[in-house]
Amino acid sequence: MPARFIRKLLELWGSHREGVEFSYLMQITFWGVRGSYPVPGAATVRYGGQTSCVEARSASGEIVIVDAGTGMRQLGNKLARELGGVAGNFHVLLSHVHWDHIQGLPFFSPVYMPGTRISVYALLTAADELNQVIGGITRHEFFPMPLEAVPAHFDFQKVEPGVDFVIGSFHVIPIALNHPFGSVGYRIDGDGSSWAYVSDTAPFDQVLHKQHFLSGPEPLSADDLTALGAMREALVARLRGVDTVVYDTHFLPDEYSRFPHYGHSTPDQALVICKEAGIRRLVLYHHAPSHTDEMMDRIAADYLAKGATMGIEVLTSYEGMTLPIGPEAT
Amino acid sequence: MKLRFWGVRGSFAMPGREFLRYGGNTTSIEIVTNVGQRLLVDLGTGATEYAKHLMGSEFGKGQGLLPILLSHTHLDHIQGLPFFTPFFIKGNEIQIMGANPSSGLSLESTLQNQLAPHYSPLNGLENLAAGVTIESFTPGVTITLPGYEVVTAAVPHGNMWTTAFRVIADDKVITIITDVEYPRPDEPLAVAIDLARDADLLVHDAMHADHDYELRRGWGHSPARAGVSLAERAGAKKLALFHHSPDATDEMIDELVERTASRTSVQVFAAAEGSYLDV
Numbered sequence: 001m002p003a004r005f006i007r008k009l010l011e012l013w014g015s016h017r018e019g020v021e022f023s024y025l026m027q028i029t030f031w032g033v034r035g036s037y038p039v040p041g042a043a044t045v046r047y048g049g050q051t052s053c054v055e056a057r058s059a060s061g062e063i064v065i066v067d068a069g070t071g072m073r074q075l076g077n078k079l080a081r082e083l084g085g086v087a088g089n090f091h092v093l094l095s096h097v098h099w100d101h102i103q104g105l106p107f108f109s110p111v112y113m114p115g116t117r118i119s120v121y122a123l124l125t126a127a128d129e130l131n132q133v134i135g136g137i138t139r140h141e142f143f144p145m146p147l148e149a150v151p152a153h154f155d156f157q158k159v160e161p162g163v164d165f166v167i168g169s170f171h172v173i174p175i176a177l178n179h180p181f182g183s184v185g186y187r188i189d190g191d192g193s194s195w196a197y198v199s200d201t202a203p204f205d206q207v208l209h210k211q212h213f214l215s216g217p218e219p220l221s222a223d224d225l226t227a228l229g230a231m232r233e234a235l236v237a238r239l240r241g242v243d244t245v246v247y248d249t250h251f252l253p254d255e256y257s258r259f260p261h262y263g264h265s266t267p268d269q270a271l272v273i274c275k276e277a278g279i280r281r282l283v284l285y286h287h288a289p290s291h292t293d294e295m296m297d298r299i300a301a302d303y304l305a306k307g308a309t310m311g312i313e314v315l316t317s318y319e320g321m322t323l324p325i326g327p328e329a330t
Numbered sequence: 331m332k333l334r335f336w337g338v339r340g341s342f343a344m345p346g347r348e349f350l351r352y353g354g355n356t357t358s359i360e361i362v363t364n365v366g367q368r369l370l371v372d373l374g375t376g377a378t379e380y381a382k383h384l385m386g387s388e389f390g391k392g393q394g395l396l397p398i399l400l401s402h403t404h405l406d407h408i409q410g411l412p413f414f415t416p417f418f419i420k421g422n423e424i425q426i427m428g429a430n431p432s433s434g435l436s437l438e439s440t441l442q443n444q445l446a447p448h449y450s451p452l453n454g455l456e457n458l459a460a461g462v463t464i465e466s467f468t469p470g471v472t473i474t475l476p477g478y479e480v481v482t483a484a485v486p487h488g489n490m491w492t493t494a495f496r497v498i499a500d501d502k503v504i505t506i507i508t509d510v511e512y513p514r515p516d517e518p519l520a521v522a523i524d525l526a527r528d529a530d531l532l533v534h535d536a537m538h539a540d541h542d543y544e545l546r547r548g549w550g551h552s553p554a555r556a557g558v559s560l561a562e563r564a565g566a567k568k569l570a571l572f573h574h575s576p577d578a579t580d581e582m583i584d585e586l587v588e589r590t591a592s593r594t595s596v597q598v599f600a601a602a603e604g605s606y607l608d609v
Binding site: 141 | 341343344347349354355375378379409410413433435440443446450453488490
């Protein structure tokens, strides 16, 4: 059966309905789509208010989790139900360690199940060791139980941009991104297909994020411009041939122009990168906390239309959305 | 004196349809005197909503003055700090007060750790444009603020202590005791009784319904009935159940209020985000 047909069929059936698992393609599920901090309330019920967390599931049921934002609590509850009391072995890829990308970890219920193993992959940006940085969020002052004391066993793996590695049947390549204190995206190949997670990142022209506080854009040196160009080129090269790209599109263009130094992109900037890399489908992600459901509806419609003129299908992520990843574009 | 709950949820912020009436934001309580002097207790995600509200006032122009009391520094009580927009406006004067955590680290170092460069692009308290002071006190002291007198006391919360507040203004008393577990929930500690004595409103940790409290004894939170016992003994007039469990949907909280209210003559309601309550 042609892959395109299978994919359409899955989309029509709604393969994400609970308890229904199809085993033809890798699929990704969005557990948190919001940036910065969780946003409860009437304005976020449809797109969701939890922060960054995406689950990728291979055809055979292997899982990798990308980012450990507040969406991870709900994912943990689901995985615990699936495992029915059996200890699991989880792999968590972190883009970076800002609060909105790690805050869900202490609320991931398998952490409290003896025998659970959790491997955390992250960029080493500071002199601090990863276990101290991640463990630091459960210090006595912040959380009742320290990471060292939980029943699950944690190990920490340092990732380096461009140095690929394997998790089960997934092949993973970290990609350097432009964000305060560093961030990585991930290209994830599996089941003859691939998707990429590109969040959080600023575009690659106006600001180069380093390891200090920016109160506004700083003048760029020739070296800075070279570094930005190289980062952009490597990103486009890594994305080439990827079916679906999940991209940090926190800002609308007018918001970006006011906060170019916050480390986030617009859908327009994502579209330019995706066009160059020949991407079939772009998924808007890491929505600003101030973007209400009504605004998100407009953003979704506007960029669906704009993407169509460029030959790119643009979807807007919402909590609970599952996408099968098409194989034919690789 | 008026009070508004901007965040009533404990532990974890809960977006979603099942949490709309009581609200999903973590703890943050605003108090305003009759002449408009403000006081904020805790900086959970509810504080981000309060921040938007403040930006429409003198805080948007850098002329705001706000004292903030922290019950403790568990994340659900400080999570809104990096996104509290009045911090980003030069000229605002914001005073954060709380006890030093029992780990031995100071309050200021703890908040610096929250804004450490790997966790937050703010990269430290010194980068907040507003004038921000962090003052630690020893629970037991009485704090005098413009328009307010606040009596403080340490209460037990699992493996640590939190600070409870008796806020006195306009000849009225609001007592806030969140994140507390007494050795026996039906026998509130004397320190809590003193703090809640004849209060016009008692805001109390009610994380658990009776049945789930039995499974979570020792975790540092109270069943709803603990607040009732305290209100009865201290002669508090009204009881607001607060710090709702992240698993408690609107219907579950409705039931909790109904069950709790049926066993006491104290007026009981569940804290909900939204409107100003006259005390």
